[in-house]
Amino acid sequence: MKRIRHYCLAAIIQGALLTVTSLVAHAEDATTDGYVTRKEYEDLKSQMLAMKKELDALKKETAQKQGNAENQALVQSHKEVAPPESSQDQAVADTHKQVATEAPPPVVESEGSLLGTTKFLLAGWAEAMFEARNGNVSTFSASLNPLFLWELTPKILFDGRLEIEPSGGGTNVNLVNAQISYLLNDYVALGVGEFFSPSNVFVERFEPQWINKLPDRPIGVYHGVLPNISVGAQVRGGFPIGPTRVDYALYVANGPTLNTFSARTAGTLDFNSYTDNNDDKAIGGRVGFLPIPGVEVGYGFETSKPGFQGTTFADLRALVQSVDLEITRNSDLLKGRISLFSQYAWSKVDHAVYDPDGSLGFGPLPLTAKRDGGYAEIAYRPTQLDIDLLRNLELIFRWDHLSGDPSGLGDSSETRWTLGLNYWLSPSTVIKAAYEWDKPNGERNRNALFFQTAMGF
């Protein structure tokens, strides 16, 4: 009985404890009033962290898959462009692969959408020169030659150049060229406007002073026998023939003007008159052949009627022709690069009698006007030497010539020899020093010393 009482007491105590516990628990719930417990908070936090971890892992996996696909394409492209030829090349390719794999996915270039679809570039060159020529006062000169390039679409380009230079008390501004061109296909381009005459390879390619290796330009092909600038239309391009290549240019333009009013210049062609003097249009062009890389031979021509319309000279025909050779080769033997540029041109104007009635005071002067001129230039730069000072030097030697005026009454023939030394501060910045031996026939020498700095940009 006593035992039963003990059991009853224990049950009552347990029941009381349970009741109190339940009440306390209930009381706690009641006090939260919608707030989470610390435990719940901790649980939620751990769940959120776990989800974040999973999300990061998923993001990483997706990015890696995308990056790998792009890098695979890049690596494949590298392989295709330059298949490794040696163990060193293989090592470079492997490095490419490693870098490409480890690199973050590329950022999409938003340049195009920000700046529009047209592309504009201000290029050109500038130069400053000191010239001391025997018989003339020594002088400094300078010029700025901005080149405006505007690519409206990948097929349409405008290129225009100005020449700005101080002269006397002011500044001369000349429009050198302004051309709109259109790429018809991979082998044909069309151009209209004012352009460098394709028949004269020197002005098309070597005329900028950061490219021309000597401070002055060769007589004969520059303001001599050949046109420099033409106003008209042209078609040009290049195409392969087996392992060799041919390039071509054909143009129609206003053409030159025949000088008829002076005994000195009678029969010569004025190529600086850009407006036409008759309805006939000059036709010209050039064909170049590249048998191996770095070697080109070319032939250029222009045929025109240069006489003023309505005069006795209107039917005269003029023909100018030019041959050229350009060689640029790197040589292990010579530890450097050797360049040879040469061009020779000759012109002929049909037979005519100048000042037939003697009213100009020098006629009648019967004449078949012939002229010729050209240059040959060789340059050497020790590009394979280890010493910077020597590697940046370039030694140049040039011979150039222009025959006398065809009447025999004007300028006599002129032959010059020029020795130059250049120092290249950058691929397009050069300091030049040159000495020119110049002795026109029958005249005193006009030897000259030049210093020039030119910068292409």
Next chain:
Amino acid sequence: MLKMLKRGLPIAVLLLFISTSMNLFADPKAKRKTASESSGAASSDSYMGLTGEQLWSNNCLRCHNIRPGTMYGNAQWDVIVHHMRLRANITGQEQRAIVEFLKSAK
């Protein structure tokens, strides 16, 4: 002396041309790949068995020093090579290969 030089110059020019043609000044970097070597290269950065780098070197050096790809931005190279295509009469394929090389050279 001057007359001797006058006579000698054409001969020197001729000799230089012949020796060049005979590859005396062989360019060690301008290795021309055979058609079989390049047949697998479908990338636009190659043309006539020459890579964009070789085309860049061969064509630009014909007239002036070559300028590195880092010197201009991608859009600028597009314009420059377009302009040079017209001036140097290179083909469209060569233009694209050179531009691709210059851009990748950055």
